[in-house]
Amino acid sequence: MLGIEQIASYLPPLRISNFDRKAEFEIDDNFIDAKIGFRAVSRMEADDTTSTLCEKAYARLEEKVAIDRNALQAVIVVTQNPDANIPHVSAILHGRLGLPEQCACFDISLGCSGYVHGLSIALSFMAANGMSRGLLFTADPYSRIIDPDDKNTALLFGDGATVTLLSDAPMFAPGQFGFGTIGQDSAELRVRDDALYMNGRAIFNFAARHIPKDIKRVLAANSREISDIDSFVFHQGSRYIVETIANALGVPKTKVSFGAAEYGNTVSSSVPMILETEMQANDTNLILVSGFGVGLSWASTVLKRTQVKS
Amino acid sequence: MLGIEQIASYLPPLRISNFDRKAEFEIDDNFIDAKIGFRAVSRMEADDTTSTLCEKAYARLEEKVAIDRNALQAVIVVTQNPDANIPHVSAILHGRLGLPEQCACFDISLGCSGYVHGLSIALSFMAANGMSRGLLFTADPYSRIIDPDDKNTALLFGDGATVTLLSDAPMFAPGQFGFGTIGQDSAELRVRDDALYMNGRAIFNFAARHIPKDIKRVLAANSREISDIDSFVFHQGSRYIVETIANALGVPKTKVSFGAAEYGNTVSSSVPMILETEMQANDTNLILVSGFGVGLSWASTVLKRTQVKS
Numbered sequence: 001m002l003g004i005e006q007i008a009s010y011l012p013p014l015r016i017s018n019f020d021r022k023a024e025f026e027i028d029d030n031f032i033d034a035k036i037g038f039r040a041v042s043r044m045e046a047d048d049t050t051s052t053l054c055e056k057a058y059a060r061l062e063e064k065v066a067i068d069r070n071a072l073q074a075v076i077v078v079t080q081n082p083d084a085n086i087p088h089v090s091a092i093l094h095g096r097l098g099l100p101e102q103c104a105c106f107d108i109s110l111g112c113s114g115y116v117h118g119l120s121i122a123l124s125f126m127a128a129n130g131m132s133r134g135l136l137f138t139a140d141p142y143s144r145i146i147d148p149d150d151k152n153t154a155l156l157f158g159d160g161a162t163v164t165l166l167s168d169a170p171m172f173a174p175g176q177f178g179f180g181t182i183g184q185d186s187a188e189l190r191v192r193d194d195a196l197y198m199n200g201r202a203i204f205n206f207a208a209r210h211i212p213k214d215i216k217r218v219l220a221a222n223s224r225e226i227s228d229i230d231s232f233v234f235h236q237g238s239r240y241i242v243e244t245i246a247n248a249l250g251v252p253k254t255k256v257s258f259g260a261a262e263y264g265n266t267v268s269s270s271v272p273m274i275l276e277t278e279m280q281a282n283d284t285n286l287i288l289v290s291g292f293g294v295g296l297s298w299a300s301t302v303l304k305r306t307q308v309k310s
Numbered sequence: 311m312l313g314i315e316q317i318a319s320y321l322p323p324l325r326i327s328n329f330d331r332k333a334e335f336e337i338d339d340n341f342i343d344a345k346i347g348f349r350a351v352s353r354m355e356a357d358d359t360t361s362t363l364c365e366k367a368y369a370r371l372e373e374k375v376a377i378d379r380n381a382l383q384a385v386i387v388v389t390q391n392p393d394a395n396i397p398h399v400s401a402i403l404h405g406r407l408g409l410p411e412q413c414a415c416f417d418i419s420l421g422c423s424g425y426v427h428g429l430s431i432a433l434s435f436m437a438a439n440g441m442s443r444g445l446l447f448t449a450d451p452y453s454r455i456i457d458p459d460d461k462n463t464a465l466l467f468g469d470g471a472t473v474t475l476l477s478d479a480p481m482f483a484p485g486q487f488g489f490g491t492i493g494q495d496s497a498e499l500r501v502r503d504d505a506l507y508m509n510g511r512a513i514f515n516f517a518a519r520h521i522p523k524d525i526k527r528v529l530a531a532n533s534r535e536i537s538d539i540d541s542f543v544f545h546q547g548s549r550y551i552v553e554t555i556a557n558a559l560g561v562p563k564t565k566v567s568f569g570a571a572e573y574g575n576t577v578s579s580s581v582p583m584i585l586e587t588e589m590q591a592n593d594t595n596l597i598l599v600s601g602f603g604v605g606l607s608w609a610s611t612v613l614k615r616t617q618v619k620s
Binding site for chain 2: 196
């Protein structure tokens with residue numbers, strides 16, 4: 001059985017405080033703490049790129065777990081902000097990390113739903129091809145495409161990256177997945193004239209309307225109830241959307257993480273950044289993960305602990 | 311069993327003749343016919359985009375086979391030239407084609423090896439998630455990024471798109487795949503200052519060195535010999551590379567297609583465009599497909615006919 005052996009994250013140290021921008025954007029403390037929930041957003045260095053963020057996440061992974069690079073058979077990067085559109089970021093990483101020739105590399109273009117999609121895509125690809133060790137990266141530095149004067153995006157998005165070691169010695173393995181797309185609304189969150197445009201209200205309404213329904217379907221597909229789940233890791237779009245989804249499902253606050261207050265919405269990295277922490281907790285045997293955003297799209301699954309925590 | 315039910319291609323009618331550019335690029339008829347092999351390259355209309363090319367390929371597919379759009383469960387687009395980086399092209403198509411909500415959509419960033427990779431990625435994702443019908447598109451209009459004065463690229467690349475209907479009623483199904491990446495050479499084929507840069511000699515040497523070896527490995531993995539294969543569909547990088555690989559393998563000329571002479575190298579669409587024709591032949595029961603390029607990367611497999619041709 002293939003699944004998640006380990007996750008490592010990288011958050012650049014630079015932060016932009018949203019409290020310093022209260023006057024500019026005509027917002028108050030309540031908007032920052034209760035509505036968006038992001039006290040600051042993380043920013044990569046000027047010489048960082050998507051691939052260097054991934055490399056820094058990978059360095060963290062090697063601090064956590066010994067990796068035989070020659071045994072890696074797949075490298076998959078989820079991003080919509082590659083270094084350049086050609087080549088894919090996974091090929092650049094393949095070269096920098098000195099990986100073996102018989103290693104399949106490709107990028108997946110998805111946003112905030114990308115990690116959960118990527119788990120299914122990567123694990124099914126690896127299983128079908130008899131692969132036992134691979135890397136799933138997420139890195140989508142929206143600072144490259146954000147208009148710093150756009151209140152709808154500038155206060156929300158943080159830069160960061162994660163890497164997940166997928167292997168046949170997993171700590172967690174996914175059950176049934178649920179996926180969805182509402183392509184007719186895809187223009188509500190897009191790049192237009194090289195800058196990110198987001199209709200925040202439309203995205204909120206989309207998530208509030210569809211994600212609780214989808215999570216109920218996925219729980220049913222896994223023969224689980226809300227009460228069976230030890231931890232709910234939703235995409236950290238804002239504190240308000242996380243709480244709205246939790247309330248709609250009747251999930252107790254203690255089981256829902258909002259961990260992005262000090263760095264912002266890191267797009268496809270938001271779920272694995274929280275999951276990295278939740279995996280280490282003593283009492284998490286079943287974790288529901290759900291990502292939603294660009295597309296508009298979503299993906300959810302239930303992760304089950306496969307090893308007794310030592 | 312999932313596999314390829316049908317393929318449809320779209321080539322825009324506009325052609326640029328390479329014979330009309332002999333003086334400009336200081337080339338002769340022999341270079342055009344014997345070396346690159348492309349007498350003309352196809353060009354999309356000014357108002358075409360990657361998504362409209364895909365739509366036009368899809369319209370051809372619906373002419374060939376009846377499709378219940380509500381039964382489509384996955385839409386996957388292979389491209390490195392999306393309409394915009396956000397959202398993914400598959401989401402745009404999902405909206406335009408009016409597909410159902412519970413349909414997974416994502417793009418794969420790969421170049422000339424993308425179709426063969428995409429077959430494995432799409433089929434394994436669909437199988438793992440219990441899906442029985444999906445679409446795999448390819449469209450990479452390099453005319454968007456080609457410097458028209460660059461002899462290394464302007465004479466080679468044509469625009470086009472394909473769509474493959476993947477289903478549980480396949481005409482062909484893949485066996486074992488082989489994949490590879492040489493990321494340390496990825497800069498030999500990349501976008502630099504918004505234009506495509508290609509070190510043609512390095513790409514040729516890469517393909518000549520690695521692809522015959524890989525094909526032998528893939529044949530062995532499928533317990534097949536060269537002589538078992540009825541048709542070899544190589545990426546149409548140039549006539550010379552197709553012939554070089556065929557000669558290295560000792561494949562008779564009658565079994566190797568070079569079909570792109572009138573439209574050029576259509577990147578990830580090159581293999582499915584030839585495969586569409588080869589699938590219809592009376593004597594093709596085993597078809598070897600191999601794509602190679604951006605990454606630098608490659609992917610190969612053996613496709614086996616699953617239905618007796620009526």
